[in-house]
Amino acid sequence: MDELETLRELYGEPQADPFLKARTRGRVEAGIREHLEAGARGRRGAGPRRRTGTGPGRRLPWAPAVAGLAAAAVVAAMTVVAGTTAGERAGPGRISTVSGRSVLLAAATTAASEPAATGAYWRVRKLHRQPHPELLGRGENRYRLVESRITEQWVARDGRVWSGSRALGAHPAGKADEDAWRRDGSPAEWSSRGYVLSASPEKGRIKAAAKVPFSMAGRAMTFEQIQGLPADAAALRDWVSRAVREEAAAGALTGTREAGTGTGADGGGAGNGAASGPLDGPLDGPLDGPLDGIVADALSGLLWSKPSPPAVRAAAYRALAELPNVRYLGEATDERGRRGAAFSFTLRTAPVPVQRTLIIDPGDSQVLSSAVTGPPGSGGDRVELVLEAGWTDEEPAAPGLP
Amino acid sequence: MTAPPRAVRPEEEAGAGPLSLDDPESFGAVFDACFAEIHRYVAQRLGTDHAEDVVAETFLTAFRKRASYDPSRAGVRAWLYGIATNLVGRHRRLEVRTLRALGRYGPDADAPAHDERVAVRVSAQSLRPELAAAVAGLDRRDRDVLLLVALAGLSHEEIAAVLDIPYGTVGSRLSRARRKLRAALGGNPMLDPEEAGRG
Numbered sequence: 001m002d003e004l005e006t007l008r009e010l011y012g013e014p015q016a017d018p019f020l021k022a023r024t025r026g027r028v029e030a031g032i033r034e035h036l037e038a039g040a041r042g043r044r045g046a047g048p049r050r051r052t053g054t055g056p057g058r059r060l061p062w063a064p065a066v067a068g069l070a071a072a073a074v075v076a077a078m079t080v081v082a083g084t085t086a087g088e089r090a091g092p093g094r095i096s097t098v099s100g101r102s103v104l105l106a107a108a109t110t111a112a113s114e115p116a117a118t119g120a121y122w123r124v125r126k127l128h129r130q131p132h133p134e135l136l137g138r139g140e141n142r143y144r145l146v147e148s149r150i151t152e153q154w155v156a157r158d159g160r161v162w163s164g165s166r167a168l169g170a171h172p173a174g175k176a177d178e179d180a181w182r183r184d185g186s187p188a189e190w191s192s193r194g195y196v197l198s199a200s201p202e203k204g205r206i207k208a209a210a211k212v213p214f215s216m217a218g219r220a221m222t223f224e225q226i227q228g229l230p231a232d233a234a235a236l237r238d239w240v241s242r243a244v245r246e247e248a249a250a251g252a253l254t255g256t257r258e259a260g261t262g263t264g265a266d267g268g269g270a271g272n273g274a275a276s277g278p279l280d281g282p283l284d285g286p287l288d289g290p291l292d293g294i295v296a297d298a299l300s301g302l303l304w305s306k307p308s309p310p311a312v313r314a315a316a317y318r319a320l321a322e323l324p325n326v327r328y329l330g331e332a333t334d335e336r337g338r339r340g341a342a343f344s345f346t347l348r349t350a351p352v353p354v355q356r357t358l359i360i361d362p363g364d365s366q367v368l369s370s371a372v373t374g375p376p377g378s379g380g381d382r383v384e385l386v387l388e389a390g391w392t393d394e395e396p397a398a399p400g401l402p
Numbered sequence: 403m404t405a406p407p408r409a410v411r412p413e414e415e416a417g418a419g420p421l422s423l424d425d426p427e428s429f430g431a432v433f434d435a436c437f438a439e440i441h442r443y444v445a446q447r448l449g450t451d452h453a454e455d456v457v458a459e460t461f462l463t464a465f466r467k468r469a470s471y472d473p474s475r476a477g478v479r480a481w482l483y484g485i486a487t488n489l490v491g492r493h494r495r496l497e498v499r500t501l502r503a504l505g506r507y508g509p510d511a512d513a514p515a516h517d518e519r520v521a522v523r524v525s526a527q528s529l530r531p532e533l534a535a536a537v538a539g540l541d542r543r544d545r546d547v548l549l550l551v552a553l554a555g556l557s558h559e560e561i562a563a564v565l566d567i568p569y570g571t572v573g574s575r576l577s578r579a580r581r582k583l584r585a586a587l588g589g590n591p592m593l594d595p596e597e598a599g600r601g
């Protein structure tokens with residue numbers, strides 16, 4: 001092996017979250033539009049704007065089932081966001097802290113009593129939803145679209161892994177958006193200067209993935225390593241805290257790596273642009289992001305994004321119950337109308353606060369949904385709904401429609 | 403790089419007709435064809451957290467400067483790598499920090515090893531910090547050439563075109579960089595049997 005090969009090993013294969021391409025494309029097309037409009041303003045008597053065959057004038061069949069889901073989803077999201085602010089205040093917050101702890105401890109008891117691996121594969125199927133960064137439509141009829149995607153991750157007991165993905169299309173975000181969309185002529189395909197967003201779902205895809213598919217606070221974890229995590233709450237919390245400190249010291253937690261949007265990634269959403277630890281030299285600024293938020297995120301990831309054994313899930317719930325930065329927001333309904341208990345913690349505070357809100361079902365200890373604050377101006381939270389999680393004897397296949 | 407924009411060379415096609423930078427519509431096809439590998443390259447050098455901004459800027463810069471693209475000198479893909487390389491160069495501290503993390507803990511934890519590489523990885527593991535430090539210690543111009551060869555797989559000719567440097571300079575920068583890497587890795591018989599034999 002020569003030094004170039006060693007170099008490629010050093011750099012490895014970075015992964016992109018499922019929305020990265022669409023998100024970047026949105027930014028590029030917005031930039032191109034600005035550039036062209038600035039150019040047009042600069043020229044006298046600029047010609048009319050070009051429209052192409054994929055522009056808003058062309059209509060494609062609408063997918064009503066998915067659209068209804070989208071509309072319902074946003075209403076539910078608003079409810080949870082409202083609860084987030086209320087929960088921060090002193091009065092109700094204090095009282096609910098006590099009951100929040102008991103909710104988590106009850107979930108721990110349920111989790112501990114679940115059977116261990118009961119199928120050939122562990123599988124998690126999630127519905128991801130995030131607002132499209134650009135407003136679309138013409139004239140006064142501007143509206144926000146939400147893009148949806150199904151992702152699935154399958155893990156065999158021998159450690160083989162598959163990742164599935166399926167874009168579900170874009171749909172008006174809320175009631176007002178839907179009204180504006182109708183006034184705009186109900187287009188089912190949108191073009192922003194050459195890029196096309198469609199209301200129609202894509203075909204599902206699935207592929208064999210790499211063997212170390214999970215990460216906790218930026219640290220790679222195999223299936224076997226997750227099986228071997230401490231089953232005692234204090235020991236698990238110490239293990240996770242140490243991992244978080246080490247990753248932060250290594251600079252692995254810089255920026256805004258999106259917890260949960262990558263393949264099994266979580267726990268890395270906190271930190272800040274200059275995260276570093278005492279081991280680093282003067283090149284790096286001091287860590288001012290809250291590490292306790294990353295610890296909470298890494299622990300919660302064991303509940304819903306990883307094939308954690310029942311005892312480890314129970315320990316994670318117990319550890320979360322003792323964390324002072326985990327706030328109980330009260331009862332909430334997720335975007336599919338499932339009732340549960342909402343908890344929230346701050347992933348980072350700068351440059352803008354980013355929070356994760358989880359809704360769990362204490363009855364069966366499953367996490368129902370996660371919402372992470374979107375960047376300013378992005379139109380709302382990035383939401384993941386857990387549609388299925390656990391062991392199955394089904395075979396890995398491309399994701400079907402929800 | 404002064405010729406008007408034209409269709410790219412056939413080997414740059416992504417299966418759906420020739421790529422062209424002429425207008426926003428066909429630029430979308432360029433984006434679709436090249437996004438994944440440009441993102442991979444930038445994420446390798448600056449980490450996934452910061453790649454998104456730089457990649458978006460790469461494509462925007464390409465669109466703004468499309469009139470200066472010369473298809474007779476390099477394909478669109480190579481040209482994008484050149485733009486990305488120049489933008490990465492503005493983030494030297496971040497690149498050094500990314501290398502330090504790679505040296506300590508290996509590639510982005512979200513991006514695991516390919517199965518067949520696991521054995522290799524184990525043997526190279528102990529030298530990661532040295533290798534990362536050696537890359538971080540290179541002159542930026544040498545590092546750019548090295549990584550355009552090792553990570554992007556560009557030819558010397560393409561690198562000369564997109565970095566706008568003489569063909570011979572590509573070779574001399576590359577050999578200087580490789581020499582320094584070998585020195586950093588020296589002494590490990592798994593990685594460099596010849597030098598170990600001499601030593």
